[in-house]
Amino acid sequence: xxxxxxxxxxxxxxxxxxTLSCTGTSSDVGRYNHVxxxxxHPGTAPKLVIFEVIKRPxxxxxxxxxxxxxxTATLTVSGLQAEDEGDYYCCTLVGTDWVFGGGTxxxxx
Amino acid sequence: QVQxxxxxxxxxxxxxxxxVSCQASGPTVTSDYIHWVRQAPGQGxxxxxxxxxxxxxxxxxxxxxxxxxMTRDTSTSTVYMELxxxxxxxxALYYCTRDxxxxxxxxxxxxxxxxxxx
Numbered sequence: 001x002x003x004x005x006x007x008x009x010x011x012x013x014x015x016x017x018x019t020l021s022c023t024g025t026s027s028d029v030g031r032y033n034h035v036x037x038x039x040x041h042p043g044t045a046p047k048l049v050i051f052e053v054i055k056r057p058x059x060x061x062x063x064x065x066x067x068x069x070x071x072t073a074t075l076t077v078s079g080l081q082a083e084d085e086g087d088y089y090c091c092t093l094v095g096t097d098w099v100f101g102g103g104t105x106x107x108x109x
Numbered sequence: 110q111v112q113x114x115x116x117x118x119x120x121x122x123x124x125x126x127x128x129v130s131c132q133a134s135g136p137t138v139t140s141d142y143i144h145w146v147r148q149a150p151g152q153g154x155x156x157x158x159x160x161x162x163x164x165x166x167x168x169x170x171x172x173x174x175x176x177x178x179m180t181r182d183t184s185t186s187t188v189y190m191e192l193x194x195x196x197x198x199x200x201a202l203y204y205c206t207r208d209x210x211x212x213x214x215x216x217x218x219x220x221x222x223x224x225x226x227x
Contacts, residue, residue: 034212038154045204045220046146046154051213089154093212096168098144098156 003028003094004101011107017078020104022090023071030071034093037066037075040103041086049088050075082108111135113143113205113218120224126193129221131205133186142208143188145179147201148220155201159208160188195225 005023012018022035029035033053038046048057050066053073063078073092077084085108090101116130131143145157158169160179167179178191192199202220209215 032212036213038214040154045217046206046214047217048209048213048215051209051211051215055211057215087153091154091156091214097170098159100146100154100156103153 003099004090004092006088006090006101006104008102009105009107011109012077012080013109014080014082016080017076018080018106020075020077020088020090020106022073022075022101024073024092024094025071028092028094028099029068029073032093033068035066035068035073036091037064037073038089038091039084039086040089046089077106080108084108111141111207111216113207113216115203115205115218115221118222118224120226121195123196123225123227125195125225126191127195127223129190129192129203129205129223131188131190131218133188133207139183139186142210143179144206144208144214145177145190146204146206146214148204149198149201152201157190157192157203192223195223197225199223200225 035053037050039049040046049064053068054066065076067074087103089103112134114132119127142161144159180189204220205218206214207216
């Protein structure tokens, strides 16, 4: 069982905004800014979309944004587009191990 | 631009070992930490461990202790992961990925499918 909890599914219509949550504890997500987010399309390797909670790698659209409140990190996708559909995983360092959330399947209706 | 190229698919019998390679090219590869992450069919991502060049140190996830070994060939900028005592639950896509030094995995290999079947 993952130490990071993500809802299994989320959905939104094109143009809408959707938020994906990732809940840890006060010892990991709540204490450090080590949270990153990955987008994965079927049959492809994961792609980094957010690191250090709020930072966006070059080339990632500014429709993707990250935030954190308490023990929960959030990925917001604004202005949903069809290509945003896929699986999204959060990740952080827990002690000496890296841990991924169980993933959220985002469907664009 | 960093590129990580992994070895091809493997089919192994239960109890056997598998070696997967990850060759890096691009800037700073000799000092990059390389992690291994696996994904069972239809499942999520699972961290396996990390190889740190320089001191050639490793950290492995608890569940793989005693079964996984990560090494490096400096001459070819290749990192290897060996997983032994394979069981059917080890069937998965194994990815190598670079530690971007900001608590993230910024570049990923294409994945290597390891199938464990009798």
